[in-house]
């Protein structure tokens with residue numbers, strides 16, 4: 001009897017994909033489910049998947065447990081300032097590294113790579129001391145200033161810019177365009193997918209950041225959502241998982257919305273880098 | 277309108293000298309073609325005119341004015357690149373308009389110019405399309421329109437037709453010649469295709485290894501090549517070259533100057549040989565004739581011979597060229613010319629007699 005591999009291959013590949021998908025999606029569904037359960041339901045075994053009566057009240061409980069409006073405002077200000085400043089720094093830096101010849105270029109670029117490889121956990125103490133020295137700890141600046149330059153973004157965008165033919169830039173120079181105009185009208189539109197990807201990665205990592213604000217803040221007035229949600233746990237001694245998960249859902253929704261808008265650009269970025 | 281002049285120009289990249297002490301004057305309003313083998317420095321020359329890679333030393337003058345310190349966008353030159361270099365995120369209209377906008381041309385004027393130029397190059401219906409939706413030939417036209425719309429005084433083109441298929445290339449060649457007639461501006465056109473050079477140029481500038489070999493009208497380069505390089509670069513097949521056997525002198529003749537016959541000829545130069553290849557091109561046939569020491573390419577309008585046939589190859593005295601040991605052509609007026617001609621005649625007689633004795 002001959003074994004017909006092709007009849008097995010398609011279902012097998014489907015099964016594997018389904019498993020991988022489940023692994024990724026499971027914690028997510030768990031979070032949503034828990035956020036709608038009662039405290040009792042979270043403790044039952046076997047665990048409940050579908051809450052008997054969805055407890056929407058969990059959300060208001062979570063949001064009323066602290067100054068969540070302030071937290072949300074802080075998260076928004078910090079994340080968007082970081083992205084805006086990063087983009088403003090990244091574009092000219094990547095352009096210079098990709099298309100100019102200047103003294104010290106190699107050394108400067110190796111600094112960028114170095115910055116890209118050193119994790120924040122190594123630098124937070126000196127950065128904290130420096131910012132404390134400047135008296136900035138009671139503001140949002142410690143969460144913004146250290147991230148003005150995105151080394152990974154500069155690196156990725158430089159690679160992208162390097163693929164843009166020199167003749168296009170030279171044509172623009174012959175068309176009497178200033179360097180600013182070349183960047184703004186030619187380089188940026190041509191690298192939109194890369195920029196969107198970098199901005200999204202940056203958004204996710206800063207929106208979700210917990211470690212850095214934990215070190216850099218000492219009052220509710222300057223704390224972001226992630227810390228507010230973590231503090232839900234401590235309010236009553238025992239872990240109110242349903243409340244914490246409700247907070248987490250609130251934290252994640254903006255990421256989903258941004259991803260929906262950016263996903264087309266991101267897929268494009270990966271397709272481009274695959275072809276070129 | 278503008279003339280261009282190179283005065284003692286040297287260009288080097290990372291200490292490699294590409295062009296050394298070059299002097300060249302490109303006349304106002306002429307269609308000048310820079311031609312030469314790959315890597316000889318044609319693009320380098322063009323880029324110096326545009327100001328994209330300023331020369332290492334010497335000066336480039338446009339209309340008698342040193343432009344060394346003038347940035348590319350303000351030199352009054354437009355350039356068409358080999359890969360077109362179209363702005364891919366802009367529509368056809370935006371591509372053509374970009375230079376006008378940067379030069380602060382008012383909006384109404386811009387609209388009028390863009391529309392009239394797109395009419396000229398045949399892009400009228402495509403102004404709002406993205407370049408990626410157009411064919412290679414249409415993209416080429418965007419690049420031309422973008423250059424023309426600025427009304428430059430110098431038009432630089434770097435192998436603009438090399439990415440097109442053969443038929444479109446011939447058509448664009450004619451269109452470019454007509455465009456030049458109509459605009460009357462200075463065209464500097466780079467190609468490594470000598471057919472393109474011969475058919476389009478008022479003046480050909482022939483280059484090799486960063487040096488100008490000859491600068492002349494196409495027919496002059498063809499009939500009076502300065503040196504061996506010019507003789508062999510221009511013309512298909514190239515000029516036949518062989519050793520004379522005296523003073524390291526070479527002699528040569530064009531493939532179409534050769535006469536073939538089954539009987540000995542009365543021509544000044546002749547040699548017996550065998551036909552080894554035959555290439556029928558329609559109106560003409562190219563034979564490769566192998567003699568004792570050398571193979572020659574012969575172009576005939578008649579197709580009378582077959583492969584392996586024994587023939588006599590002859591060339592009239594008036595169609596023979598001689599090149600000295602320095603590779604420069606020896607002029608007819610030169611005293612040595614007649615003695616070399618005589619020597620070749622004598623050798624021919626010996627060869628033919630020997631051929632008859634063998635045959």
Ligand SMILES: Nc1ncnc2c1ncn2[C@@H]1O[C@H](COP(=O)(O)OP(=O)(O)OP(=O)(O)O)[C@@H](O)[C@H]1O
Nearest residue numbers: 289290294312313314315316317318319320321468
């Ligand atoms: N930016 C550069 N850096 C280093 N070397 C260069 C640079 N530009 C040109 N060269 C060198 O200069 C020489 C002439 O190049 P150029 O591009 O002018 O040749 P070309 O005549 O246009 O050839 P092709 O017909 O292949 O386009 C080549 O050897 C090339 O390697």
Ligand SMILES: [Mg+2]
Nearest residue numbers: 318319320434
């Ligand atoms: Mg070239």
